[in-house]
Amino acid sequence: MRIAFVSGNRELLPDAVIPLGLLYVMAATPAHHEKVLWDLCFEDDPQATLARNLAAFQPDLVALGMRNIQNNDYSDTSTNIQYYQDLVATVRAHSRAPVVLGGGGFSVMPEKLLLRLGADFGIAGEGESAFVALVEALQSGGDTNAIGNLHTRRTGGLQTTVHSNPPALGWQNLDQLAVPDRSAVDPRHYGTYHIDSVQTKRGCALHCxxxxxxLIEGRAVRQRSPEAVADEMCLSIEKRPEIKHFFIVDSVVNLPPRHAKAVCRALIDRKWQVPWTAYANPLAFDRELADLMVAAGCAGVEIGSDSGVDRVLTAMKKGFLRKDIERMHQTCAAAGLRDCHTFILGTPGETLDDVAESLDFCRDLSPFAAILMIWLDDAESLDPELAAERAVFRDQVKQRVLQKADEFPRWIIPPLGVNFDPRLFDFLRTLGMAGPLWQHLDRLDGRPRTRKRRLPLSPAA
Ligand code: B12
Incomplete structure (x- = not known):
C-alpha cells in the first residue's frame, strides 16, 4: 500500500514540535508498504502543498495526525477545527484514498471530530497497533470490528453516524516498539528550533x-528501559548536531521517581551534555532526583501547579496542596533547577477571588517563571453556546489577571500577550537560545515586556 502520513500541525508557539506520535505510527507500519511523511508545519500554503503531494504520490491511504484542537494560548478553538476540515476536503478533492485521523487532539473527542471533519476512520489513543491492524484489514478486506479504539464513519441514507469499537490496552512492552525514524523529519525543525522530543514512558496514573x-495515553504506566531512552537520544544528536535541546514529552517525568532516576543515571553514564526539559509533579519530587536531573543535563522543569488555592486544588483532584508546590520550588532552587509553574485560572467552580489568591500565591512563591493560562474547555470548540456562556467569565478572569500582570516580571500570560510574542521568541533565538524560552526570561529582567495594548474581549462580554 502507498501510505501518506500527514502532520497537520502548524503551531509555532511556544516552539514548533516534531510530529513524534505520527513518527511512531509510521515506524510501526511494516516496511513493505511505501511510506511518506508530509509535514505541513512550515508550508506557506498547506492546502496547496497537500494537493500537489497527493497528485504526485497518489496514496492508497492517508493518515492525518491532529495534535492540537486549541491554539497555543488557549484563546481559540475554532480555527484548528476548520483547518483540519479543509485538509480532509483537500484529500477528497485530489484522491480517493480513505482518510484515517489520529493524534492527541483527535483522541480528546474522537466521535465528534470524526463526524465534523468528515474522515473515514479515526483511531483514539496510541496508534501503533490499531493503525497496523486497520491497514491489514483494508488490504485483505478483513473485519475491522476487533480493532480497539477504532472509530468508523458510516453513511446510511441521509444519516451519518460513527461506529466506535471498544477501547483496547495501549502497547505493553515499549521496548518492542519501533523507534521513530527522525531522518523523515523536516530539517527546519532542527535547523530553526533546535529541539528534539523523546518519550521515556506512556500513561499517567494521576486523576486530575x-x-x-x-484519553490519549491511558492510566497504566509503561516504562521504556532507561538505556533505550539514552541510546535514542545519543543517536539523535549524533545524526543531527543542530539539536541543542531535548523535551521529554512524558505527562510527568517523575512518576514513578525510580524510573526518572534510572533515566538520569543512564544519561550521566553516557556523559550526556545537551540540556533538556520535562514536566514534573510536586508528588515524589525529592532532592536526590533534582540533583540527578541537574547532573544529567536537565535545564528546567515545568510543573502543572494549576492553582494557589487548596480548595481548588482539591476540587481538581490534583493530589497535592500549596505546601507541596512550595516544597517543590524550594527543592528546585536548592538544586539549581529552573522551575516554571503553569496556573490554569478560572476552572469550573473557581471564583474571581480564587483567581486573585492564585496570582498572589504565585507572586509570593517567586519561581523562576510562571505561565498563566485561562481555562478553555476543549468541548467549546464544537459547542458555540457553551463557548459563549464561558466567554463572559473568561473575560472577567482576564481582567483580574491584567490588574496584577505587573506584579511578577517573569509571568508569561499567553492570552494577554505578556512575555509571549513571536517577535520576542525570535529575538531570543537570534541570541542563540534554544529550548523552552521561559528558561531565558532572566535575560529580559529590567527590560520592558511585550504586552497586548488592548484586552481582547469576547463579543458576548
Ligand atoms: C509534551 C507536550 C507538549 C510540549 C511539546 C514539546 C516537544 N518538543 O514535543 C510543549 C510544552 C511544547 C507543548 C506545547 C503545546 N501543546 Co502540548 N502536549 C504535550 C503532551 C504532554 C505530550 C505530547 C507528545 O509528544 N506525546 C508523545 C507522542 C508519542 O504521543 P502522541 O503525539 O499522542 O501520539 C500517539 C497517539 O496520539 C497516536 N497518534 C499520533 N498521531 C497520529 C496520527 C494517526 C493517523 C494515528 C492513527 C494515530 C496517531 O499514536 C501515537 C503513538 O502512540 C500532550 C498531552 C499528552 N499526554 O499526550 C500535550 C498536548 C498534545 N498539548 C496540547 C496543546 C493544546 C499544546 C499547545 C497548543 C498549547 C500549550 N501552550 O501547551 C502547544 C502547541 C505546541 C505545538 N507547536 O504544537 C494538547 C492538544 C489537544 C488540545 N486540547 O488541543 C495536549 C493533548 C494537552 C492537553 N491540554 O490536553 N506540548
Whole structure:
C-alpha cells in the first residue's frame, strides 16, 4: 500500500514540535508498504502543498495526525477545527484514498471530530497497533470490528453516524516498539528550533479532574528501559548536531521517581551534555532526583501547579496542596533547577477571588517563571453556546489577571500577550537560545515586556 502520513500541525508557539506520535505510527507500519511523511508545519500554503503531494504520490491511504484542537494560548478553538476540515476536503478533492485521523487532539473527542471533519476512520489513543491492524484489514478486506479504539464513519441514507469499537490496552512492552525514524523529519525543525522530543514512558496514573491525558495515553504506566531512552537520544544528536535541546514529552517525568532516576543515571553514564526539559509533579519530587536531573543535563522543569488555592486544588483532584508546590520550588532552587509553574485560572467552580489568591500565591512563591493560562474547555470548540456562556467569565478572569500582570516580571500570560510574542521568541533565538524560552526570561529582567495594548474581549462580554 502507498501510505501518506500527514502532520497537520502548524503551531509555532511556544516552539514548533516534531510530529513524534505520527513518527511512531509510521515506524510501526511494516516496511513493505511505501511510506511518506508530509509535514505541513512550515508550508506557506498547506492546502496547496497537500494537493500537489497527493497528485504526485497518489496514496492508497492517508493518515492525518491532529495534535492540537486549541491554539497555543488557549484563546481559540475554532480555527484548528476548520483547518483540519479543509485538509480532509483537500484529500477528497485530489484522491480517493480513505482518510484515517489520529493524534492527541483527535483522541480528546474522537466521535465528534470524526463526524465534523468528515474522515473515514479515526483511531483514539496510541496508534501503533490499531493503525497496523486497520491497514491489514483494508488490504485483505478483513473485519475491522476487533480493532480497539477504532472509530468508523458510516453513511446510511441521509444519516451519518460513527461506529466506535471498544477501547483496547495501549502497547505493553515499549521496548518492542519501533523507534521513530527522525531522518523523515523536516530539517527546519532542527535547523530553526533546535529541539528534539523523546518519550521515556506512556500513561499517567494521576486523576486530575479536567485532564485529557488518560484519553490519549491511558492510566497504566509503561516504562521504556532507561538505556533505550539514552541510546535514542545519543543517536539523535549524533545524526543531527543542530539539536541543542531535548523535551521529554512524558505527562510527568517523575512518576514513578525510580524510573526518572534510572533515566538520569543512564544519561550521566553516557556523559550526556545537551540540556533538556520535562514536566514534573510536586508528588515524589525529592532532592536526590533534582540533583540527578541537574547532573544529567536537565535545564528546567515545568510543573502543572494549576492553582494557589487548596480548595481548588482539591476540587481538581490534583493530589497535592500549596505546601507541596512550595516544597517543590524550594527543592528546585536548592538544586539549581529552573522551575516554571503553569496556573490554569478560572476552572469550573473557581471564583474571581480564587483567581486573585492564585496570582498572589504565585507572586509570593517567586519561581523562576510562571505561565498563566485561562481555562478553555476543549468541548467549546464544537459547542458555540457553551463557548459563549464561558466567554463572559473568561473575560472577567482576564481582567483580574491584567490588574496584577505587573506584579511578577517573569509571568508569561499567553492570552494577554505578556512575555509571549513571536517577535520576542525570535529575538531570543537570534541570541542563540534554544529550548523552552521561559528558561531565558532572566535575560529580559529590567527590560520592558511585550504586552497586548488592548484586552481582547469576547463579543458576548
Ligand atoms: C509534551 C507536550 C507538549 C510540549 C511539546 C514539546 C516537544 N518538543 O514535543 C510543549 C510544552 C511544547 C507543548 C506545547 C503545546 N501543546 Co502540548 N502536549 C504535550 C503532551 C504532554 C505530550 C505530547 C507528545 O509528544 N506525546 C508523545 C507522542 C508519542 O504521543 P502522541 O503525539 O499522542 O501520539 C500517539 C497517539 O496520539 C497516536 N497518534 C499520533 N498521531 C497520529 C496520527 C494517526 C493517523 C494515528 C492513527 C494515530 C496517531 O499514536 C501515537 C503513538 O502512540 C500532550 C498531552 C499528552 N499526554 O499526550 C500535550 C498536548 C498534545 N498539548 C496540547 C496543546 C493544546 C499544546 C499547545 C497548543 C498549547 C500549550 N501552550 O501547551 C502547544 C502547541 C505546541 C505545538 N507547536 O504544537 C494538547 C492538544 C489537544 C488540545 N486540547 O488541543 C495536549 C493533548 C494537552 C492537553 N491540554 O490536553 N506540548
Amino acid at each position: 479532574d479536567y485532564c485529557t491525558y488518560p
